[in-house]
Amino acid sequence: MGNSHGHHRKRRNGPGSSETANSGFKYGSPDQAAQIPSSSSTSAKKTSSSMVVALPYAHVDSSLRALSAQAEGFGRLAIGGLHGAVYHVTTLADDGPGSLREGCRQKEPLWIVFEISGTIHIQSYLNVSSYKTIDGRGQRIKLTGKGLRLKECEHVIVCNLEFEGGRGPDVDGIQIKPNSKHIWIDRCSLRDYEDGLIDITRGSTDITISRCHFSQHDKTMLIGADPSHIDDRCIRVTIHHCFFDGTRQRHPRVRFAKVHLYNNYTRNWGIYAVCASVESQIFSECNIYEAGQKKVAFKYLTEKAADKETAMTGHIKSEGDLFVTGTQAGLSPDGGEHCVFHPTQHYQTWTKGPPVDDLKHVLQHCTGWQCVPRPADQGLAK
Numbered sequence: 001m002g003n004s005h006g007h008h009r010k011r012r013n014g015p016g017s018s019e020t021a022n023s024g025f026k027y028g029s030p031d032q033a034a035q036i037p038s039s040s041s042t043s044a045k046k047t048s049s050s051m052v053v054a055l056p057y058a059h060v061d062s063s064l065r066a067l068s069a070q071a072e073g074f075g076r077l078a079i080g081g082l083h084g085a086v087y088h089v090t091t092l093a094d095d096g097p098g099s100l101r102e103g104c105r106q107k108e109p110l111w112i113v114f115e116i117s118g119t120i121h122i123q124s125y126l127n128v129s130s131y132k133t134i135d136g137r138g139q140r141i142k143l144t145g146k147g148l149r150l151k152e153c154e155h156v157i158v159c160n161l162e163f164e165g166g167r168g169p170d171v172d173g174i175q176i177k178p179n180s181k182h183i184w185i186d187r188c189s190l191r192d193y194e195d196g197l198i199d200i201t202r203g204s205t206d207i208t209i210s211r212c213h214f215s216q217h218d219k220t221m222l223i224g225a226d227p228s229h230i231d232d233r234c235i236r237v238t239i240h241h242c243f244f245d246g247t248r249q250r251h252p253r254v255r256f257a258k259v260h261l262y263n264n265y266t267r268n269w270g271i272y273a274v275c276a277s278v279e280s281q282i283f284s285e286c287n288i289y290e291a292g293q294k295k296v297a298f299k300y301l302t303e304k305a306a307d308k309e310t311a312m313t314g315h316i317k318s319e320g321d322l323f324v325t326g327t328q329a330g331l332s333p334d335g336g337e338h339c340v341f342h343p344t345q346h347y348q349t350w351t352k353g354p355p356v357d358d359l360k361h362v363l364q365h366c367t368g369w370q371c372v373p374r375p376a377d378q379g380l381a382k
Helices: 100-105 231-234 357-366
Strands: 087-089 110-113 118-121 132-135 139-145 148-149 152-158 160-164 175-176 181-186 189-193 198-200 205-210 213-215 221-223 236-240 243-245 257-263 265-267 274-276 279-286 288-290 298-301 315-319 322-324
Touching: 087 100, 100 110, 118 148, 236 265, 243 357, 265 357, 274 279, 274 315, 298 315
Parallel strands: 087 110, 110 132, 118 139, 132 152, 139 160, 148 175, 152 181, 160 189, 175 198, 181 205, 189 213, 198 221, 205 236, 213 243, 236 257, 243 265, 257 279, 265 288, 274 298, 279 315, 288 322
Antiparallel strands: none
């Protein structure tokens, strides 16, 4: 454990945290390799109880820094605080020695861990600087009041935290803007904020959102600020193995960006599941869409980019998605699927399984904050 003031120190040999916890339902076998089926059917599928669902990140909890550069998709280069000291959060105070805010404002790379559990009441947006990992494994930390702001930063990893009860205008759980890149948000629970849960806008790109649980919310995730921000054409985001649990809309809503969605479970939305607006390209692959009263999953909105004469919508390509309980895809009949990028234009591997009942069960139980121990830190910082 760090000293009472939360000072950081270089990596050291020997054991790390001694916390232990029951992790419950685990993500597949430790030896399980990524599997990419060659094709998937959009019809309902059943699976035997003996089937092992193909799931990502089997080895990231083997040591403290095994998270670095392990994200799938567009955020795959994010290393966080890999080459920095370990900073120990020792207080739930909003600011001051040993606080999360003090660690996040430091200019040097840091791997931030927690020595206590509880709720941090954030009084104003908590700005996260470049080359930081905020690692909630081994404790249960909830952020409330305001959220994290990733502003003009790069190489940030946020793992295993809860966000709940953000209040105030334009208050998001995690706000990624402007011009941030190489970001990975993994295993976070987000609910009940005034604005969005995660917003990615104003030129921020190369981002992965994985294994997160979204609930009790309206405008869940916005990608692309508005039609005037044409610089958002650079945005690229991967969202996978997430559970959108009865949230009303924006899973996500997209302007301009390229977005790859795979192996997510979205259920009981209030307006729509996924929305494509001006110039967006959404590749929806092997997701499960389960409607409640509103049956149509995909929505299109027409807007005019600031540098164009005519308004246009976005495009969605659905490949291997499963639509259940009377869900209608709602895909546009205009043939715009050919305009959508393919992930292999940007990365070659990702862990995709068929959209079966076992996958739905895992996403219901193993997304969001998880009761997992903090792994030991091994080796010395280079």
